[in-house]
Amino acid sequence: MTELRGDEAPVHAYRWALPSVLLGDARDGGRVRRSTRDWIVDILMFLAACFITLVSLGELEKQPTSEPLMAVEQVAGALACASVWLRRRWPVALSLVLAVLSSYLELVGGACVVALFTVAVHRPFKISAPIALINFLTLAPYVVLRQQSDDDRAWALALGVTVVLMVFAWGVVVRARRQLVWSLRQRAESAAQQAKQLERERIAREMHDVLAHRISILSLHAGALEFRPDAPPEEIARAAGAIRTSAHQALQDLREVIGVLRHGEPDADLVPDRPQPTLADLPALVEECRQAGMDVRLDLRAGGVPEGQGRNLYRIVQEALTNARKHAGDVPVTVTVGGERGKELTAEVRNPLAARHGARLPGAGAGLIGLTERAELAGGRLEHGPTPEGEFVVRAWLPWPVEATREETS
Structure with missing residues (x-):
């Protein structure tokens, strides 16, 4: 399951911080703005925590448990499930608190699994690995204090290690996949921008060649009029017409060059790709x-x-x-x-x-x-x-x- 943090929705507003936002590395306590997809993912995570808690409650009722401890377990389990909604804002702190509580209380296990998965997805390995290690360490007091026989302890330890390993590995894979997708997207955007820049340079280079040619012809005609003021009226009119035509074409070419340089990418409506000679x-x-x-x-x-x-x-x-x-x-x-x-x-x-x-x-x-x-x-x-x-x-x-x-x- 791949999910994005709630503050990822307006990705365009965080363009320069895209790696942090996309990979969920924003600061703890940041403002959470959930999209529709984020709400769906959060609801599913909450229901998953509740489901694991209810299954654990059924198993707990089969064991000899005092009424005060059962009441504490039920209250802690309910609060742990509710705390899942804070996983986007304080993922590391929530995972640490739930890991410590799970060292003795059984019904916080569902929320603890969800919190560990969140940290593995939204935090780098240097942060998520110590959190996973703490979850492993909390299995020891739980197995020693809550299990009655050696067989129960061995089974509970094996199950706990397997669950922590699977959840942590799943989260790391999701994070790695998200990094790969983001990297490929950045490469595609970079290649597209480079292609646009090369196209702008090509159009500007073509326009430079044409513009220099037009202006040189205009200067040639103007020079002829300057050095032959007594030329026949027909030649003067023909030279003036050539000057006007060349000036009009040069201005048109200049507008196209300015259009290329003004806009971020060549626009077919602004800079038509004229037939090349x-x-x-x-x-x-x-x-x-x-x-x-x-x-x-x-x-x-x-x-x-x-x-x-x-x-x-x-x-x-x-x-x-x-x-x-x-x-x-x-x-x-x-x-x-x-x-x-x-x-x-x-x-x-x-x-x-x-x-x-x-x-x-x-x-x-x-x-x-x-x-x-x-x-x-x-x-x-x-x-x-x-x-x-x-x-x-x-x-x-x-x-x-x-x-x-x-x-x-x-």
Whole structure:
């Protein structure tokens, strides 16, 4: 029988003290608040104590007992059964008192068994074991003082030892099971929280990539208007429209990032899991950069790339193009994607090192660090840096297994 203390009902209110509350290790004398299940368990425990007391009373009446002793036994038995209702508040004290009384009185045995079981369940072994030992010791005076013959003494001692052992072992098993259930529940909650945190980080990382791309395009169009104030009205209107569209999309992405960071877990209604781009969307990304004024050349030689690796490769190329716009200005950028199924999938973004005219977009330097982490998590590697030829190159290698699910690129 597994039972919870009465003060366990509002478990959510004791989240930080969950191990103590769940396992019944609250301080003696604490306030008892019983749930419906607690009332049912307490009633059953009370009835069990009363049943054992009545059985013991029937056996006691068969023995030669003086009337004063019988009266004391009956009063003590009734009070002991009533004291069972205090077992949640003072389990150790109640068990000690009943164990001492059971050293001579027979009718307190039922309540003594219930009290011992309560201590074994709700207290650690270092407390419950001495209580069980005291119950063993109280068997000696009971057997010597109350039994008439050697056979009766042997039978009473064997029965008492068996009952104490069984009740104590039962309580220890119940406590161990409760600890295991609580531990598994904590592990499940911890794993769920970790999964939520990882999902938040994934969404925030995706939003960062998209947001940086939008803002860099916006800055590029604004720079064109700044350095060409005499441009034809059609070009100015087209650039202004691109700025408005990019700003609107950037604000939308920013709202989603704030929503992820504000709430304890990703909410599908607040942060929809948008369709993620793959390698098939790379030509559209390059065309968007060209419309923003970049000179981008794409050499795509890979087809049938797995969706997951294609998404990673798309993000790497996107961040590399964003960095090129930030730091290299209007220099031409070459994007080369290739590989062989069963070996490696490669991507290279190369641009000349050139001084940028005008304001430079600020950056925290975390973009390339994030790309390196993304490549390593995908089982690959990434290198970046200037070359002796005066170029800046970002190279990525990702595994391309043969058995992976493939995606047809266009």
